[in-house]
Amino acid sequence: EAEVAQSPRYKITEKSQAVAFWCDPISGHATLYWYRQILGQGPELLVQFQDESVVDDSQLPKDRFSAERLKGVDSTLKIQPAELGDSAMYLCASSTPDRSSYEQYFGPGTRLTVT
Amino acid sequence: GESVGLHLPTLSVQEGDNSIINCAYSNSASDYFIWYKQESGKGPQFIIDIRSNMDKRQGQRVTVLLNKTVKHLSLQIAATQPGDSAVYFCAENKSQRGNQFYFGTGTSLTVIP
Numbered sequence: 001e002a003e004v005a006q007s008p009r010y011k012i013t014e015k016s017q018a019v020a021f022w023c024d025p026i027s028g029h030a031t032l033y034w035y036r037q038i039l040g041q042g043p044e045l046l047v048q049f050q051d052e053s054v055v056d057d058s059q060l061p062k063d064r065f066s067a068e069r070l071k072g073v074d075s076t077l078k079i080q081p082a083e084l085g086d087s088a089m090y091l092c093a094s095s096t097p098d099r100s101s102y103e104q105y106f107g108p109g110t111r112l113t114v115t
Numbered sequence: 116g117e118s119v120g121l122h123l124p125t126l127s128v129q130e131g132d133n134s135i136i137n138c139a140y141s142n143s144a145s146d147y148f149i150w151y152k153q154e155s156g157k158g159p160q161f162i163i164d165i166r167s168n169m170d171k172r173q174g175q176r177v178t179v180l181l182n183k184t185v186k187h188l189s190l191q192i193a194a195t196q197p198g199d200s201a202v203y204f205c206a207e208n209k210s211q212r213g214n215q216f217y218f219g220t221g222t223s224l225t226v227i228p
Contacts, residue, residue: 004158031214040220040221041220041221042204042206042218042219042220042221043159043204043218044218045215045216045217048214048215056215091158091159093158095214101164102147102149102164102208102214102216103149103161103164104149104161104214104216105161106151106158106159106160107158108156108157108158109156109157109158
């Protein structure tokens with residue numbers, strides 16, 4: 001069964017450093033999402049792509065976060081500089097444009113710890 | 116923003132019993148809801164969905180009930196098994212952004228063998 005791939009699975013970084021996460025969605029999924037999940041809470045949408053275009057990045061802290069999906073396939077989320085409050089699970093999800101179901105398929109996530 | 120929340124943060128049930136997980140939503144314009152299961156260290160996994168033109172939908176051992184009058188969702192798990200232990204989230208879409216969802220806080224289900 002096809003899965004969303006994410007790497008790394010775990011990342012420890014010092015505050016003020018740069019960090020990057022990678023996501024490879026399920027083949028053929030045009031929509032890609034990045035979420036942040038703080039421990040004990042539900043995922044919060046950071047950015048949504050349709051192919052290579054950003055559909056919604058209204059919740060992305062643009063002073064330090066950036067996201068790209070240059071060829072409309074895999075995607076990178078970057079934080080620079082990282083802050084202590086950025087410690088969280090970063091989840092990537094993808095979905096098809098099929099309007100009969102809006103199911104999002106999630107990857108395993110990247111657990112970020114900022115020290 | 117809209118509020119999607121769960122009534123109980125934790126739930127413990129005996130193996131074999133039925134489980135009921137509740138969720139309240141505040142946006143009456145939401146027209147599509149999904150329940151996700153998240154096991155420790157993993158991403159959320161789709162369980163079942165329901166559209167606002169339905170009151171009930173059944174899957175394998177799971178049933179989702181939607182009460183639009185009081186803006187309430189519930190997930191019923193029949194014959195709960197140890198493998199059902201996880202955090203369960205309800206997610207609510209915005210009809211204007213059909214494929215964008217707000218997630219609730221989650222309910223942690225523990226199944227006691």
